[in-house]
Amino acid sequence: MIWWDDYMILLDEPNFKTRLSKLLRTSRIGKSIFLFNELDSTQDYAMTLPNSESLHGTIVIAKNQNMGKGRIGRTWISPEGGLWMSIIFRPNFSVDNIIFLQFIGALAVVNAIHEITKIDCKLKWPNDVLINEKKVCGILVDVNLENENKKIVMGIGLNANIDSSSINNFLNNGNLKATTLKEECGNDIDLLFLIKSILEKLEHYYDALLSRGKTLEIIDSWKEKSEMFGKKTIVYDGNEKFMGHVIDIAQNGALVMKLTDGSVKDIIYYSDVSIQT
Ligand code: BTN
Numbered sequence: 496m497i498w499w500d501d502y503m504i505l506l507d508e509p510n511f512k513t514r515l516s517k518l519l520r521t522s523r524i525g526k527s528i529f530l531f532n533e534l535d536s537t538q539d540y541a542m543t544l545p546n547s548e549s550l551h552g553t554i555v556i557a558k559n560q561n562m563g564k565g566r567i568g569r570t571w572i573s574p575e576g577g578l579w580m581s582i583i584f585r586p587n588f589s590v591d592n593i594i595f596l597q598f599i600g601a602l603a604v605v606n607a608i609h610e611i612t613k614i615d616c617k618l619k620w621p622n623d624v625l626i627n628e629k630k631v632c633g634i635l636v637d638v639n640l641e642n643e644n645k646k647i648v649m650g651i652g653l654n655a656n657i658d659s660s661s662i663n664n665f666l667n668n669g670n671l672k673a674t675t676l677k678e679e680c681g682n683d684i685d686l687l688f689l690i691k692s693i694l695e696k697l698e699h700y701y702d703a704l705l706s707r708g709k710t711l712e713i714i715d716s717w718k719e720k721s722e723m724f725g726k727k728t729i730v731y732d733g734n735e736k737f738m739g740h741v742i743d744i745a746q747n748g749a750l751v752m753k754l755t756d757g758s759v760k761d762i763i764y765y766s767d768v769s770i771q772t
Contacts, residue, residue: 538648559575600649601632601717604653605624611688659674732762732766
């Protein structure tokens, strides 16, 4: 059963919610679901939801987005068939942990894709999910610290049941090409089970993040899934450009690079990261 193809279920929001709720083995993430045929951006919708509706774990999903947002003001092409979802967190941890939210979003997606398709994805620091060096998913984390109730929204843009030709022509993804699950698997994926799996894994990692000391475990899991180590890498941060090799991920989540002049630099701010083949 392919969820998006089952138009009645998509339009019948209570039915979809019931099915997802019945399937979901989470305690908070996905307990409140907003589902739309079309939105400008699930991220903007989630960010502007009033506090009273922004319960921790609330998810917003749209079948397609007219103005999907990527990192650093880029457009995220979001046609029907993809998974365009934002998750609201009401954290009580320090904003220093935000980079770890990007890590756990990407890890949840990698593990869910493996569970459903057996494909082994790789991670590019800090939050891109790749298959065969092409981007299949991006994570966007937006933060609102204006009022005393912090709100963080994690956007997951996963090219699921679409053709990469429908996005590559419009792509503005740095030097990365896009791929899709449909292309990599040769068939459509059941998005209902994919969402269930992502949300369950996200909750597992989020709980680990909240418990003291688990950031190191998250870093280790992230490192296991990354192929960046030892590869020639260029990091752009505004007008600055750092060239060298990735040697580690620091305890604060920074990318540790040995630069071409022999110095070692921890990179936490970046606009683009390019791995050279
Ligand atoms: C990136 O640039 O890699 C991050 C892309 C994030 C896209 C997702 S799709 C769901 C959510 N809504 C948006 O407008 N953007 C995020």
